[in-house]
Amino acid sequence: MTEMNIDIDALMHELEELAAFSDTPPPSVTRVLWTETDQKARAYLKRRIEEAGFSWREDAIGNIFATFEGKNPRLPKVGTGSHIDAIPHAGKYDGTVGVLGGLEAMRALKRSGFQPRRSIELLVFNAEEPTRFGVGCLGSRMLSGALKPEEALKFRDQDHMSFDDARAQGGFLGDLGKVQLSDQHYFAFVELHIEQMPNLEKAGLPIGVVTAIAAPSSFKLHLTGQGGHAGAVLMPDRKDAFLAASEIALCIEQAVKDHGTIDTVGTVGLVQVHPNAINSIPSKVELGVDLRDIEATRRDRVLQSLLQAAEDICLKRGIRMELEMLNQDPPSKSDPMLVKTIQSNCEKLGIPYQNMVSRAYHDSLFMARIAPTAMIFIPCKDGISHRPDEYASPEHIRTGVEVLAGVLRDLGEV
C-alpha cells in the first residue's frame, strides 16, 4: 500500500479562500447558481484544478468535470465530487469538503506517483441547493436524466427570470440535451460530505459509511385569502392568508409527530407574505415545505395526512389553497460492494467507522440512478449545518480525504 500524504493545510486554506466568494458577510456564505459570485467561485476552482495539473470541462449548465487521466482513459471512470453552492447565510463546509477534499485526494494520489488504470474524475455539481429554482440537485438531476431539459426550461426563479435567461447570464449556452450522462460513464461514484447531524460526533467516530439516502419531498402551498386595511376590516370578516399559513405550519409539525417516527422531519423553511406591510391583512402566502424520511411510504402517509389537515384549515378560514409539488423522489440505497470498499479502507488505515443513513439530500441520490454510488461522512460540530457557524475540524477532514483517496485508488485499479 502506497503511503499518501494529505496536505491538510493547503486544503483548509482553500476552504477559507472559497468561502470568501459570498453575497453575505463572513462567516456566513451565500452562493447562488449563476450569479456573479458563483462565477467567481468557479473561476477560483478551475485555477486550483489547473495548478494541480488536471484538465477540466464544463457542461451546458455548468457542472464541472476535472480529470486525472488513467492509463486506459476509455474505461468507465471513477467519480467523486459534491457541490459549492450555498443557501443564504450558510457555512463553509457543506459540499465544499467533498469538492476541495476530492481535489486534494486526487492531488495526493498524483503526488504519490500513482497513475490509475481508469481515469478518476472530480465532479462539481451545479446547484445542489434549491435556492434559485426551488428544486434541489439541479445538476445531478439533469446528469442522471431525472430532470429533462424540457422540464428545466419551464423553471423560473423568484424574480421570474427563466431558466435559460439565467443560464445565459451565467455564461452557459450549450445544448441541454448533452448534459445527461450515459450509465457507462462511471464505474462508481463516491461523495465525501459533512454529516449535518451530530451522530458521529456523539459516537466519537471520524467516519460514517452511508448505506442509504433518505427520501425527500418538497412542495409549495399557495394560499389566497382576502387583503384589506389592518384597521378597517373587522375580525369576523377576515380571510387572513397568514393565519391559515400559521395553522398549517403547526399542523405540519403535528402530522410529523403523529404519523412519523424519529426519522421523519418536516420543515416550513420558506414563507412569502403578500403584500407584507404591517398595516395590511395578508392576502396571499406562499409556504415552502420540506418533508423527508428514510421510508418513502411513511413519508407519503405523513404528506397525505398534512395535506388533508391543511385543506380543512383553508375551508374553515375561507382560503383557497393550491399545491405545487416540487419533488417527491424515491430513497436510494448505496452500492454494497462500494460500501465494502470504503469499510475496508477504513480498516486498513485503522480508522473506526459506523454505517449510517443520510437524512439530508445529496447529489449521490441521483448519481445512484446511473452509477454504483456511496458516500463517506465526516462529523461536523454539534451537527450544525446551513448556518454560518457550521464547522468540521481539520483532523476529521484529513481523515475523510485519506479514506476517499484510498477508495479512489482501489477503484481506479480495478
Place this chain on the structure above:
Amino acid sequence: MTEMNIDIDALMHELEELAAFSDTPPPSVTRVLWTETDQKARAYLKRRIEEAGFSWREDAIGNIFATFEGKNPRLPKVGTGSHIDAIPHAGKYDGTVGVLGGLEAMRALKRSGFQPRRSIELLVFNAEEPTRFGVGCLGSRMLSGALKPEEALKFRDQDHMSFDDARAQGGFLGDLGKVQLSDQHYFAFVELHIEQMPNLEKAGLPIGVVTAIAAPSSFKLHLTGQGGHAGAVLMPDRKDAFLAASEIALCIEQAVKDHGTIDTVGTVGLVQVHPNAINSIPSKVELGVDLRDIEATRRDRVLQSLLQAAEDICLKRGIRMELEMLNQDPPSKSDPMLVKTIQSNCEKLGIPYQNMVSRAYHDSLFMARIAPTAMIFIPCKDGISHRPDEYASPEHIRTGVEVLAGVLRDLGEV
C-alpha cells in the same frame, strides 16, 4: 349660497394619472416615500397645483402645502389634505381622494368667484403609510411635534438606509427643526377620505362624519431560534423560529377575540423569515403587528395579554423574543363645532350622512394635536382598501368633494 360645480371628470382623470406612478403594474399602486416614483408623483401634483393658479411650498421632509390665498393671509388658515403614498400592491383612492379632491374643492371655490377671508391650504402629507420606516403618519407626526427630529434621525429603512440618507436621496435637505407647525397655523383642519370599511355602503349613505379616530398600536417581535438543515435536525432537537411565530400569530387572533370587542382588531401583516430557504430551519423571524381599538385602555389590555402569551410560547420552544414598540398613540376625538359644520353642509345640500368612528389610522389623528380636526368619509366598494381592487365611485367622490368645498368655504369666511 354660491352654487359650486365640481369637475368630477377632471378629478377622476387625475386620480387615474396619479395611479400610473407606481412601482408595481396596474391596477396595483406602490408608491414609497422618497423613491423615484414618489418624486415623479410629487412633480405631477405640483404641476396640477400650479395650473390651478395656487402657490406651493415643500418643507424639509417633503410635506407639500398649496395655498389658495385669502383676503387676510395672516389669519390662521383652513387646512385640508391627505397623503399620496401607497403600500405595496395598494389601490388608487386611499389618500389620493383627499389630496386631489381637496385640490378640486379649492379649484371649484376659485371658479365660483369666491375668495376666502382666511387662506385655504391643501396639505399633502409625507408617508402616511409605514412602508419605509415602519412608522405610520411620518409627515403629520413631525408636523404636530409627536415625532421629534432626533427620534426620526434614528430610523433606518429595511435596507438599513438612514433617515437622513433616504431624505437626501429624495432631494430634501432643509432643517428638520422647522417642520413642526405652530398650533396657530390652522384655524381648523378637515380631511376627506374613503371609509375603508363597508358600513356606509351597507347603510346606503354617501357621507360619514368622523367623530373619533381609533387608537392604533404597532410593534415588532424579533424571534431568534436555531437554524439548521431541514433534513438533518430531528424534530425534538429543533428551535424553529417560524413555528413560534405561527403560534404567536394565532394567539394574537385569540387574544383579540377573548379580550376585545367587535371594535378591536389585531393583524400580523409583516413577516420576515431568515434565511427563508425551503430546506433550512428558520433561525429568525420578524413579525410586524398592528393592534387597534377606539378605547386605548382596552387595546392596551389586549396587548398585555398577547405579549404574555407570546412569552410563554417562546419559553416553551426555546426561542428568544425581543419586543420593539413602534407606536402606541392615544385615540383622537373630532372637534365638535367642525363636526357640526360638516353636518350642516350635508343638510344644506340634502345629502344623507351618519356619524361614525374611523378604525383606520389617519394623519388627522396627529393634526388633532395642533388644530381642531374632523374627517369626511365616503363609501368604498365592499369596504376594500390597500388592495388593487379598491374602488370609490365618481358619484361618491363628487359628493365628498362638494361637502368638503362647502366646509372650506364656511370656515374660510369665519
